[in-house]
Amino acid sequence: MVKREVKVTGDAGVHARPAMMLVREAMKYECSVKLVKDDVEADCKSIMSVLGLAIIPGTLLEILADGADEEKVVNNIVSMIESNFSMN
Template structure:
């Protein structure tokens, strides 16, 4: 299992469009992936779970991946978040 803490750099946090992009990216991975904010942890492949975290701009989350390809999966998600989740 690998994990990494990241800060959302996009201006609107994980609202619908960025959350969907994150879930799509997570869903392409074969390993299990979770996102934790505070004491709540959700499946990163669930749009309802991700949206329920209500992650705002500048907030910090922890990504965890476990299974085959976990390091590559974590790297892909961290890069997506650090690039602004598709926002210009």
């Protein structure tokens, strides 16, 4: 299992489009991918689950992956968030 923390920057947070980007990325892999915010866990492969976390700017997010390619998916998601979903 791989676990990494990342802080959500930018000024919009994870609204519908960024959430979709996260889900699309996670869906590419077989392994389970989870986002954790304040002890609340969301399935990164479910758009409703990700939106339900209400990830506002400044949130400290934990990304957990377990299974094949776990390292890769976590790195990709972290860089997506760090780059503010390439919206800068």
